Amino acid sequence: MTAPPHEARPPGAGRALPDTQRGMRRRNLARVLHAVSAEGSLSRAAVAARIGLTRAAVSTLVDELIRWGLLEELGPERPGRVGRPGSALAVSGRGPAGIGAEIGVDHLAVCAVDLRGAVRARAVRHTANRGRAPGPVVGELTELVRHVVAEAEREALRPAGLAVAVPGLVARDGRTVVRAPNLDWHDTDLAPLLPADWPLTVDNEANFGALAELWLGAGTPRDFLHVSAEIGIGAAVVVDGGLLRGTRGFAGELGHVPVRPDGPPCPCGGRGCLEQYAGEEAVLRAAGLAPREDPVGLLAGRAEQGDASVRAALRDAGTALGIALTGAANLLDPETVVLGGALAGLSPWLLPSLETELRDRTAGPPCPVTVSGLGSEGPLLGAAHSVIRGVLDDPAAVVHG
């Protein structure tokens, strides 16, 4: 009775690969693995019911995934229900691992995540990277990667890919850092500097943070706006469970949305950008504090103690954020706005003014704002999980081809 509205790409032109039987098999393998992964543990019959294939078909698919070491048979379930109990299947804890890495302004971090989503190895190193050349920084990161990979391999894990989160804009090629103001890197291809043993993805930390929220956050919807802030204000737009990247890969630049068109000039060339009000530097200045290590902790601490000027600075930042987010919410109609990264820790003092602004400027119910529970781990976990999602999304590609 109702024709489907045009929100997805057309099935004809959009799909790159020809629709052949091998492709069908491939997608069904992915569907089975996805279903088991999402539920944690599932019988063949339950998988069949869930993905719409017959039990017989699922059986052969499961056999293949077990043969590849991606699924494990846990043994008979113990249900209270009538009928023969199913044999529980679970994603294997050995086999492919996702290696996630993060380049921060003052730290490097690497972790390995298995197919089940568990962190199996990690390494962190605190280093002041601001203004340091890409070569040495990435060299140091590579050391950590090798260390984590060695540890993972000792646990029978095999890296399936490396994903690197970077505090800056990354081109759509997934390897070139176009602009990272806080590191002072420009147009740097990181691929030659990193180990070439596995598929590589480089992406904005805000994007990986949003993906972590999408995949790991409790009750996170499939359409939301994720706002994080590490010095700059990065946002990521998640639409129907996927990242909106933009033509050049620069989507989500919330920091330079004009908030007060005649406000103070911004290095970007504009005036009154959000970053001039809610950026780290701006907030510190407004609070009368000098830039130093761990500014977020400093601000949170002072605010906690009741420091009036810090609280006022954060309140004003919340107002500016609220104005920018009103525009974004009007444009995108997301289900929620999620505050992550540094903003999560400062949310108690940002939220009141932010939500006031959002409420007063919206006809009807305003877009709900939630706070991420992932803390500062988001981007790193998102990076590692993005590799795992790649395996889940096309297991056949990992095994051969």
Place this chain on the structure above:
Amino acid sequence: MTAPPHEARPPGAGRALPDTQRGMRRRNLARVLHAVSAEGSLSRAAVAARIGLTRAAVSTLVDELIRWGLLEELGPERPGRVGRPGSALAVSGRGPAGIGAEIGVDHLAVCAVDLRGAVRARAVRHTANRGRAPGPVVGELTELVRHVVAEAEREALRPAGLAVAVPGLVARDGRTVVRAPNLDWHDTDLAPLLPADWPLTVDNEANFGALAELWLGAGTPRDFLHVSAEIGIGAAVVVDGGLLRGTRGFAGELGHVPVRPDGPPCPCGGRGCLEQYAGEEAVLRAAGLAPREDPVGLLAGRAEQGDASVRAALRDAGTALGIALTGAANLLDPETVVLGGALAGLSPWLLPSLETELRDRTAGPPCPVTVSGLGSEGPLLGAAHSVIRGVLDDPAAVVHG
């Protein structure tokens, strides 16, 4: 070497239908039809090369589409190339038709478009609909629809669906008008008021206008922001060849993006919304003109004649638009911004200040702004074509099921 970035929905969870052989056949039928439609005329071999299947497979698919009356054999091609010439295939000009309808503030329009994209029948009626109840208006529209359908059927066309463009917000159910300020309609389900003979879709005129631009515009990219204005300022976000609709279907509300946070109050509850500067009423007021029929024509005429106050009003509107679009472009990184609807006709006087604002507020090259060539026909054509796209996207569904 490079893992795919996560921009699309996962192949497992995202796809609703199980991946079975029938579904494969169905998608391949769509791929063939799509290929022929996109190229206008193609031989079986050319289709095979284009979509990646073998000639033999394409032959059977084409046979079926011909049997269904969706494809036609035009006869042997006349190429200068060596080898046996192919037999040209083209989409049938008889068979399914898309019925598009538009409810405007001062007019109703209906048209029928065949699978080839040609308009085969049309009807327009000028009526003042502002403040009129939905019943009579839609009743009158239904008369026009019946008239156009009768004409189409006389040409051996069979309506495959009805799509209605409305100047207001439409719920994601594709039938309920949530808010249409210029008609003064609220939460009105149009389905019971329209003929139930075919699948029905109701959508925002800005959305249909953007789709028309996407499908019919020359050189329109797959990622752009389409801005139109009929009294309010509607925008539509096209991402990867599909409409971004938002959770509630309200995405694209550019009119209420805050431009000057302390500006004049807006009926939406906010202050300094774009609509307060670039909305029809606001521009007329700024130009010192009273609201009347065809305000766009009036403004364009006066501006053409060199009326200074009108030009100033349009320049200021362009500035406000530029500020709002800077924010939107930062957030979405579209390939272009397309000005459509009323904005297209006023673009000579809007563009200079708009582009200045965009350029001054963007680091690096600003997002290019283009003007739609579709004029006021956009929404109507987009509506009719959306039905056609539905057929192209799943021809099997139209024939049976």
Place this chain on the structure above:
DNA sequence: ACTAATTTGTAAACGGCCATGACGAAATAG
């Protein structure tokens, strides 16, 4: 305890669909 009902997993037969390879048809090139 024993039977009936229910559910699971597997095996064999079946049917649909695309690939493969071969072939005739229809054009060009020399």
Place this chain on the structure above:
DNA sequence: CTATTTCGTCATGGCCGTTTACAAATTAGT
């Protein structure tokens, strides 16, 4: 006029999910 190239089709084969049937394992009822 022949060799070459390309097109469309046909027969064959292999892959894959479905259908149907059945044994295994559990609960519910008596």
